[in-house]
Amino acid sequence: MTSAAPENPRNPVDLPKSWDPSAVEADLYQGWVDAGYFTADATSDKPGYSIVLPPPNVTGSLHMGHALDHTLMDALTRRKRMQGFEVLWLPGMDHAGIATQTIVEKQLAAQGISKEDLGRDAFVEKVWEWKRESGGKIQGQMKRIGDGVDWSRDRFTMDDGLSRAVQTIFKRLYDDGLIYRAERLVNWSPVLQTAISDIEVKFEEVEGELVSLRYGSLDDAEPHVIVATTRVETMLGDTAVAVHPDDERYRDLVGTTLEHPITGRQIPIVADDYVDPEFGTGAVKITPAHDPNDFEMGLRHNLPMPNIMDKTGHIEGTGTRFDGMDRFEARVAVREELAALGRVVAEKRPYLHSVGHSERSGEPIEPRLSLQWWVKVDELAKKAGDAVRSGDTVIHPTSQEPRWFSWVDDMHDWTISRQLWWGHRIPIWYGPDGEVECFGPDQTPPEGWEQDPDVLDTWFSSGLWPFSTMGWPDATAELEKFYPTSVLVTGYDILFFWVARMMMFGTYVAEDAAITAGKTPDTGKQVPFRDVFLHGLVRDQHGKKMSKSRGNGIDPLDWVDRFGADALRFTLARGANPGADLSVGEDHAQSSRNFANKLFNATKFALMNGAAPGELPARDQLTDADRWILDRLETVRADVDAAFDRYEFSKACEALYHFAWDEVCDWYLEIAKVQVSGDAAPTTRTVLGTVLDSLLRLLHPVVPFVTESLWKALTGGESVVVASWPQPSGIGADPVAAQRIDDMQRLVTEVRRFRSDQGLKPSQKVPARLVGVDAADLDGQLGAVRSLVRLTEPEADFAPSVSVEVRLSQATVTVELDTSGTVDLGAEIARLRKDLAVAEKELAGTTGKLGNEAFLAKAPDAVVAKIRTRQTVAREEIDRITARLKELGQA
Incomplete structure (x- = not known):
């Protein structure tokens, strides 16, 4: 753990009077970029190490979750670069279909213009204009916290190359029968007028009403059933009532019909194991077109599935006076009519229940039968599960594996179409005589054919992210060098939605390529990443989830302004362990700033006393304190390496913090003050310089700015970014010296x-x-x-x-x-x-x-x-x- 003595040792005057992050961070970062330290060479002989940045939305800005993500990825890539790897950390942005289209629509609405006024092509061009002028705010924020990404390879999910990848995989999946079109139930947003994904549905506890309705005769002696619902308006689309097959109360009614109270239709009573006979009356209404569970029962019993709402959430097609009413207006009107008919048995208000809301537009989502494009996921999901079972991809922590398997082993087909204009257009074309054809990126549809109006779910293109960003479907040097990627770093909250899709597509394209080439698929090459590191959520200092409604959110850039980027990063990394949430508050940031100041003052003191790294003398020429601090450095180095390899950032940071503060600063520096005034001065200066040299290198991945300034002043070297990572000393520890120092400390x-x-x-x-x-x-x-x-x-x-x-x-x-x-x-x-x-x-x-x-x-x-x-x-x-x-x- 030695380093060559610098040719031009630095002087403490090379450092400012005190550590002021705001005065140096921007210049230091730009210097790293200009020097090309973060630019990966796909032709290098070094072993490859790669991470692709989970692409933030082009509409977004850095929040604490992003800051944690980026800090951990930056720490991993900086360490690997110092260890001699050719490192690619590839950045990029997601086009964020719904969010981006909504922003531009609102801007146009302020001018009295709708997207329909412009037409599709002109509207999409308006979105591109917004992206070029205002999108990507987060990129500047990434630079503020020191992200060492390869900006020369910055990608956007709507770039030509990535669009080509989307069209290619769509056609291959379609030709393999894995993409199909069908009318099925989706999460529908009446405000956005599109299907939305599960991850864009946020469930909230709301106060509603539970209404118990009587179907059948009003005479207690005649056949009737009582059902309860929180969505009375959906009874207009009821096509059956279900009971449990073993429920004695209704056994004689199964197979008979009852008259619908409003429409007059005869609806059957069916027996289904889904019904819980112990809940409520043991009977449930079935509205197949507007409830996921009802839809499944409708399939099982071959029930009609009338859709009673249009795309804006208004009642339609029922043949009743409620047609044209908004769904919430109809809820009241239908309940009042049923009450007038003597059909309302009971009402419970307020009734607290969970309701899904659109994350983007805020309104309650509407389960709605809709004609959409779907991915058949059975085989794809199985391969994603098998990749983890076989160990080709390892999930950290392993405690998350059961959640992974429960998801991929029971995944439902994925709806991929969205009724938007901004996004990857579905490459399906319709001919004048009813022909349907999927065209790849290098094919031209016949004249007169019309393209499907829908676009693809944003998660479809981001599912290709690890390989589309490296040039797939072409065989590129980047794919050869850096794919599969080394690790995916992300929060456990999107394990299902994004990670699963990347695993499905990654295993699919690798197997497809091998088969096309006439080779046996290499399972080790099938996965998009070797490791999946799942960190927890960032919570406030009281352990509560950060949210706008609570007012407890923290802007990471505010901490950068006040405490420095290193303080933000150290605070987050110090609390990060696999799968565990972390709580942070301003006190933590102040403590991290104090730590940076401590490092600064210690290094400045060392320089003032002539410390510099160099070749260490023989062990018998060192004092007990010298041998002790070098042995402690070796132990900490090994602990830090082990923690980084297990993605235990908190343990690595804690080890470095206590070594730096408690042992180097509080003890060895104080002992060094005595030793530099005596015969041991030369060796003390070398030992102190060597210890600080290694300490700054070990700390650099997490706190890059202060370590860069101090390391360059201490060593006269080019940059700690490209310095070598500390290696094992190969020297056995001295237990006698350790005991003497322990006794001295006591x-x-x-x-x-x-x-x-x-x-x-x-x-x-x-x-x-x-x-x-x-x-x-x-x-x-x-x-x-x-x-x-x-x-x-x-x-x-x-x-x-x-x-x-x-x-x-x-x-x-x-x-x-x-x-x-x-x-x-x-x-x-x-x-x-x-x-x-x-x-x-x-x-x-x-x-x-x-x-x-x-x-x-x-x-x-x-x-x-x-x-x-x-x-x-x-x-x-x-x-x-x-x-x-x-x-x-x-x-």
């Missing part, structure tokens, strides 16, 4: 505490004699001990007034001090009495709570344990203060 800590108890100020020097140092094997540490606890050599007439014994591993050391004339006895007694009163109050309070049986019966075990600990501490504090007062004659 001695210093206890003497510092004793001095505080005596009322001595930290900077106050006191004459002292240390007895038993030889037996404790601490001769070599004596100078450091005296310096660290401000103890001067005693004079000939030394008369100690107090002493403290400290038991160490080899022997007990007694420290005798002369505090006469150094302590204001009156002030000290007053302070001690004040502290005693506080401790006695704490003891009384905790004892009272622990003696309260009612409190003990209700309080959680953890709370009780904490109070017992406080009680014990209070007692110990009372004993300590009482003993000290006794020493001062105040018994």
